[in-house]
Amino acid sequence: MVKKMLALMTAICLSFGAVVQTYAKSYSIAYLKIKNVTYTGSAIRNMPKVYNEKGKRVPSRYFSVIYDGDTTNAGVVEVSVHGTGKYDGYATGSYVIxxxxxxxxxxxxxxxxDANQGFTNQDLAxxxxxxxxxxxxxxxxxxxxGTHTLKIKGLGNFTGTLIKKYRIYATD
Known part of the structure; x- marks a missing residue:
């Protein structure tokens, strides 16, 4: 029965010269959420969670991600998401390393x-x-x-201060 209906509809369309187009349902990328991370020493391409206009999560196969900025060192990384397939539109955001x-x-x-050495710089790694x-x-x-204090202050990708103790021994 269905085949006969399709054949009849096709014949009618052809006789009137009409072209029938069907469109797949399309959605739009609306926004993204992305978490901040902490420096690891390696590139961090933090994958965003992407949502459509109805607030539903978009599967990763329907968007591409572009990272702009240094993804290894501490700082801000800008992220752009562009819809593909049945998703169109884009969204932007950022995360902090x-x-x-x-x-x-x-x-x-x-x-x-030994105290006889006088003040000596520590050779640390x-x-x-x-x-x-x-x-x-x-x-x-x-x-x-006596016991002495050495303060190690983090620079660059490191923050804070680490306190270490060392001894200087009296000599006889």
Missing amino acids: RKRSIKQCKVSGLKSY ITYRGQDVSYRLYYDYSAKP
Whole structure:
């Protein structure tokens, strides 16, 4: 029965010279949500959650994402989402790559030393996931025997201050 109806409709359309077009239902990209992240030492291309005009989540196969900015280091990354397939339109947003706490870094090379050596700078290696970290050292600049404090301030992709203790031994 259905086949006969389709054949009849096709014959009518052809006899009147009409072209019938059907359109797939289309939707529009309306907005996106994207979370901030913390520095990892690797590129972070944070995938946004994309929503249509009705507030329903759009599957990732229906949009492409463009990242504008440094996706590795601390700062702001701009994101553009463009609809594909049955989705049209676009949305923009951004996320922040936050600085990581220097307290999460590995410190090696901190040594105690003899007071006869006078004040001696520490030869430290500070790393995060095997990568060198930018930092500044603050000493108490004393060569007196006792326990001394070394402050390590994070720079660049690192924030905060890490306190380490070391000893200067008295000599006889």
